[in-house]
Amino acid sequence: MPTRRTVLQAAIAGGAVAAFSGSLGGLRAAVAAGAVPTRKTLNGMPLNDPDLSAYRDFVRIMQGYDQSKPLSWLGYSLQHGNQDTGRYKYCPHGDWYFLPWHREYVVMYERAVRVLTKTPNFAMPYWDWTQDRTIPAAFTDPTYDGKPNPLYVSTRTLKDPARWPLRDSIVGPEVIKKIYSETDFQLFGTSKNPNQNDLDMRWVVAGGGVQGTLERTPHNTVHNYTGGFMPSPGSPRDPIFMMHHGNIDRIWAFWNAMGNKNTAGMDANTQRLWLEMNFKDNYLTPDGTPYSKAVKELQSTIALGYTYAGLPPASKIVYDGERAKRLLSFFASGEGVRSVENVQVLAEPNTDAATAEKPLVKRAQLRKSVRNLVMAEDQAKRTPEVYALIKHIKVPASVEAVRVFVNAANLTAATPDTDPHYVTQISFLRHDGGHGEHDEHGEKEDPSALVDLTPTLRALEKAGELKDDTISLQIIAVPRAGTDGPTEVVPAVVEIAVL
Ligand SMILES: [Cu+2]
Incomplete structure (x- = not known):
């Protein structure tokens, strides 16, 4: 078994791998002995x-x-x-x-x-x-x-x-x-x-x-x-x-x-x-x-x-490969996805913007039959989930995030995240170059994010707030602290899918 000293030297030398190649058992023992x-x-x-x-x-x-x-x-x-x-x-x-x-x-x-x-x-x-x-x-x-x-x-x-x-x-x-x-x-x-x-x-x-x-x-x-x-x-x-x-x-x-x-x-x-x-x-x-x-x-x-410290013991994780496959092919194309329902609510090329004053609002129909499936929340088998995929978001340097809501009435920048219609916040690191910006080592694409609407929709349904089959997705911009430039955030495409 390696001594504490050899483990530490190996770590300094550039990773313990070289010192322990083929001897992961020894490495585990070293960890158990508190050596790493x-x-x-x-x-x-x-x-x-x-x-x-x-x-x-x-x-x-x-x-x-x-x-x-x-x-x-x-x-x-x-x-x-x-x-x-x-x-x-x-x-x-x-x-x-x-x-x-x-x-x-x-x-x-x-x-x-x-x-x-x-x-x-x-x-x-x-x-x-x-x-x-x-x-x-x-x-x-x-x-x-x-x-x-x-x-x-x-x-x-x-x-x-x-x-x-x-x-x-x-x-x-x-x-x-x-x-x-x-x-x-x-x-x-x-x-x-x-x-x-x-x-x-x-x-x-x-x-x-x-x-x-x-x-x-x-x-x-x-x-x-x-x-x-x-x-x-x-x-x-x-x-x-x-x-x-x-x-x-x-x-x-x-x-x-x-x-x-x-x-x-x-x-x-x-x-x-x-x-x-x-x-x-x-x-x-x-x-x-x-x-x-x-x-x-x-x-x-x-x-x-x-x-x-405090890492959990391994438990039996059930890898949900079916769901992953569906979501990853949804990311790749948005087409050919084996989904219950998939609507492109904001089709490329898009010029509609969310600003800090005025949310970008897009509506999608959630048919009664589909909605019932989503709301079933069957623990025994996976029930369909509702996602919004917000792709290639053009963000000015003077915006640091967008906040996402569904079906909120009179949504403003002041609507709190404790509002039952609130879904999530998507934040952006600062990129001064804007779209197609060249960093030192190549071009950077505009960010994309996946948002799970299911928990919010289920909570609204329980509260009797999903009146009809329309869901309206709302995106509002958050100005970057200490800046006062434009706040127009323009996603190239937004899709809502029931997967
Ligand atoms: Cu970081």
């Missing part, structure tokens, strides 16, 4: 916790280096994107590389902390915003121990009482339950760009997938609400970035620990397009040298030299 560093929650963590102290020291060290060098606080962040040019560099958003890419990005910082602060068993803390709804004090106190606190960023916007503490509609139990109820990776962690057919690296940054709840709601919204660097390509310049992405990564690890398989339902070619994608030279070693990681190397946190 365990990432801990910031919730209740003392300010002088060794991990928190090492991270604080690390940020100070990195900020003290020549910022024009790769090994510096700015240099590391530029692998993600550039605040000043408004361009993203390597980081994917809006496609199926989002989770694995950011996993290694946090590992790259974690490894650098271990080396630069000489704390070989350091594990990156994380901010569990499902529990702790405000940014932990370690990051918001301007000073620490009588000196300026390197974890503090003065430009954050944490005062708005409509946003802080984070509301249940963003990170609450229902949202998290929805995230964990998905059994297909692409529905859980954002889907493949339907046009991707090779391993060219431009697909990594292309977006073009459909964002599930995890990316579009807690992930994007926490970036936006934090303000300062966080909504922009330069987001890793805020030290809270690693805490936020640590929690996103923990949710992925938790989902896997439950028994969900990343490649369930993927045919051989789809698996190849995901697992074999190499993020070439996307990352920097603790001496500032570029290195690469492929998605297949990013499947297990243990192999990368860390784990999380």
Whole structure:
């Protein structure tokens, strides 16, 4: 069995995989013995916790280096994107590389902390915003121990009482339950760009997938609400970035620990397009040298030299391949979907806009027979669900989200998320370039999102509020805090499907 020392050395050397190839049993034993560093929650963590102290020291060290060098606080962040040019560099958003890419990005910082602060068993803390709804004090106190606190960023916007503490509609139990109820990776962690057919690296940054709840709601919204660097390509310049992405990564690890398989339902070619994608030279070693990681190397946190406390034991997950297949083909074309009903309510090309003042409203018929099927809520067999697929949404930089409702009367920007007609919030990171924007490494597609209308419709039915067979989907824009540009949000196409 490996000793604690060899495990830690392996982790520093660039992932425990090399040291333990073919010996995963030994690795498990090492974890059981507490040998792989365990990432801990910031919730209740003392300010002088060794991990928190090492991270604080690390940020100070990195900020003290020549910022024009790769090994510096700015240099590391530029692998993600550039605040000043408004361009993203390597980081994917809006496609199926989002989770694995950011996993290694946090590992790259974690490894650098271990080396630069000489704390070989350091594990990156994380901010569990499902529990702790405000940014932990370690990051918001301007000073620490009588000196300026390197974890503090003065430009954050944490005062708005409509946003802080984070509301249940963003990170609450229902949202998290929805995230964990998905059994297909692409529905859980954002889907493949339907046009991707090779391993060219431009697909990594292309977006073009459909964002599930995890990316579009807690992930994007926490970036936006934090303000300062966080909504922009330069987001890793805020030290809270690693805490936020640590929690996103923990949710992925938790989902896997439950028994969900990343490649369930993927045919051989789809698996190849995901697992074999190499993020070439996307990352920097603790001496500032570029290195690469492929998605297949990013499947297990243990192999990368860390784990999380409190992961659940594997339970028997029933993979819903039928549902996944239906949804993924719906994403790809909208046609040929074996659905109960599928209506394109906003046909491409579209110029109808949602603004902050006036919602975009689209109606669809839900025939009585179909509606009865949806409302049956049969626990024994899966009943049809109602989805809205909002595709290729053109979003100006001065808009940070849209809020989705069904059948709300007199909907305005002030209608609260506690209104029974409220469905969800789809948030957007800041993209200054607009449509067809060229980032440093290729063109980015406008974001798309899937919204499950079923729970809201069932609640309205129970309350006797679904008077006729028409459902009206309403989308209203949320201006980006601190900006006052145009608020016209234009989805290229909106479909409502009963699947
Ligand atoms: Cu992020």
